[in-house]
Amino acid sequence: MHFNHTLTNSFIQKPMTFMHLLVYTFFVSSLLCFFALPSLSITDNHETICGSTIDPNYCKNVLANQNGSIFDYGRFSVQKSLTQSLKFLNLVNSYLQNSSVFSQYTINALEDCQLLAEQNNEYLSNTYNIINQASNVLPSTQAEDFQTILSAVLTNQETCFGGIQSTSADPRVKNDLSSSLSDDTKLHGVSLALFVKGWVPRKIITQSWQHNGGNLDFHNGHLLLKMSNRARAIYDSARNHGRKLLQTTNNNSVVVIDMVVVSQDGSGNFTTINDAIAAAPNNINSTSGYFVIFINAGVYQEYVSINKTKTYLMLIGEGINQTIITGNHNVGDGNFTTFNSATFAVVAQGFVAVNITFRNTAGPSKFQAVALRSGADMSSFYSCSFEGYQDTLYTHSMRQFYRECDIYGTVDYIFGNAAVVFQNCNIYSRLPLSGQFNTITAQGRTDPNQNTGTSIQNATVKAADDLAPNINTVQTYLGRPWKQYSRTVFMQSFMDRLINPAGWHEWSGDFALSTLYYAEYKNTGPGSNTTNRVTWSGYHIINATDAANFTVSNFLAGDNWLPQTGVPYLSGLV
Incomplete structure (x- = not known):
């Protein structure tokens, strides 16, 4: 995605793919695909x-x-x-x-x-x-x-x-x-x-229905942890200081090898998030457990980049709008690429974030400005908030899962080429610059053999407070095709009346309209009416068998790795 001073969306464009065209047919048949x-x-x-x-x-x-x-x-x-x-x-x-x-x-x-x-x-x-x-x-x-x-x-x-x-x-x-x-x-x-x-x-691919991962409730109480004596002492100290800790719902546990506390007032082990991450051991394997970093409430003005060696980190804050990580790097000022404008970036496998707000405060006039970028395989985010305008959340690559998160933005604010499922999330379009329209997604698949795409399930799609009075004059779309084989599915979600009846917007002329895969399944709300949707050959209204391809179980193989995170999830359709 590159910077251009022109305000209309048609010129605030990501670079066009340089790969050759190939008609891609996505097909399913009967109960098995x-x-x-x-x-x-x-x-x-x-x-x-x-x-x-x-x-x-x-x-x-x-x-x-x-x-x-x-x-x-x-x-x-x-x-x-x-x-x-x-x-x-x-x-x-x-x-x-x-x-x-x-x-x-x-x-x-x-x-x-x-x-x-x-x-x-x-x-x-x-x-x-x-x-x-x-x-x-x-x-x-x-x-x-x-x-x-x-x-x-x-x-x-x-x-x-x-x-x-x-x-x-x-x-x-x-x-x-x-x-x-x-x-x-x-x-x-x-x-x-x-x-x-x-x-x-x-x-x-089997048709799958509601199956709860049966994991942990991170909101109140205590968490049953398998941990070392040192970690237990830290945990008990944190509990005694009145922290909101974690709770099991059915005797499940998350394995923790150690934990530290970040607090700006000096009462924890570290005063900055970066120092705590630097102290984490390198190359933890999936069976050893998580290195947990509790981050006390506060506004942390830090740019965090978690490299590949810091595997199986779990960052837990005190709640959305309580623990806030914020920055303002952006493309508009001329020094940063979209990729390195992120306030928070992670590529380490097995990353988990809970109860944290990730924010980029550059504002709409600075164009691309990423709050969080993840290229971390098997990464998950639970009860987090992502706040920005253009390009808020960069689901760059690998396999990712988001549950009960809030995402705010304007232009292409959920973008990238990961295999990603958003489940039970709130998606809020904000007021863009004059002359712009909102696009929720810009998925970046460039090759039909890539197992990537964006699946949004059981979400609530609404206008943010600043957009709500302007939904009759500012158009909002579910997405547009950033790359040739862009793939995005909205299913079982509530769409408020801010969504334009066409649903989706072209990128540039007829680019990718026959090779993309955009689909909707059993959405509700005034913005979900498909009567006047686009008529592109790549757009589909799908059935349950098709929709099952984009569930946690089938699209992410999530049953293999999500249980150990403690993050709750549904394997299949609601």
Whole structure:
């Protein structure tokens, strides 16, 4: 998403994708839905294999003179992707070594690319190590993990590209990196497609109904914790000081290896959130438990970035509008990319946040200004608030879950390319700049093989207080297609009358209208009437069988990882 001074939405645009078009058909049938590409014989040639990739001609060039099975082709492509990702990282590093000649914006954009390229190198290396040993389909959970990772590789490429394509970026950097990014992205798309063909088992989506995860109630009382003696002492000390702690609803527990308290008055272990995070152990595994950071009420003017080593952190505040993390970085001032404008950013696996407000106070005149960005796999947010205007909540990549959260914004204020489910959340559109319209979502899927999309279930969609008197003059839409294969579903949600009868808005002309997947299922309220909705071929009014694809259980494989977080959830449809 790049900065432009023009106020109308049509020119406040994210960079257009540079990938080629491919008609993508999302299909379901009867009670069971099968997502599988045609099976391949053990020695299919590369022309057959490339036939259904996003760019068959490019794929054929990559695999030219190669022979073998789908697994051989896949390993070759991923290995080539890994080699290219390392070359690109070295190119970015070479520019950063001479950064004194560049503007602050260009340096920030290069640092974004450096971080994202480092991630891609790790993701591709891990993928190659797995498939180099596997000559058959992977177990479904492992296949889901690596499809998620390879989907994120493409998202990282797009994010880097978007930053350096800004008018604020140095032309030398823009021209040099853009070519490499474009070629490498096509290569990574081939690797993802071949991985899906070779190693991902046919996925059976079952129709699922209400099933409560049966987890913890974080609002009052005490939490049953499995913890060390030191952690118990801290917990008891916090309780004795009158903190609102946690409560179990049916004898469940969250495993905690240690915990600390942040308090600005000096009564805790730390006075800043960043210091507490720095003290957390590195690379906790999923079975060890969480490092818990209790954050006392207060306004914390900090920019927090949780790197990949700080896994399985749980941050617990004292409540929405009680524990507030705030900043004002933005694109409008000319120094920051959308990616690094975030007040709070996290990429560490297994992150959990509870009872916290994340805020960006830049205001609508500063355009893109992110309150929270998550690229953390299996991250969850419970009873949190996200406050901003344009681009409030950046669900960047990987798998994410939001429960009973409040989200405030104007233009594209829930955006990104994660596989994400919002459940029982309140979505509040605010008053935008004069000449703008509101768009709730801008989903960024660029490839039909990515397992990404935005699912909004059992939400309440209303006007914020500043917009309420103006809903007859300010138009609000459910979303618009940021990228070619944008995928967003609203289901079982209440939509107030602020929603325009068309429901959805185009991005630019007919871009993506046939390749996107937008759907609605059993929504209620005056804004949910679908009689006058858009007639795009990519828009659908779906049934329960289709909707089941976008539930926590099926879309996120959430039953495998959400129970340990203690965050309540419904596996299926309400």
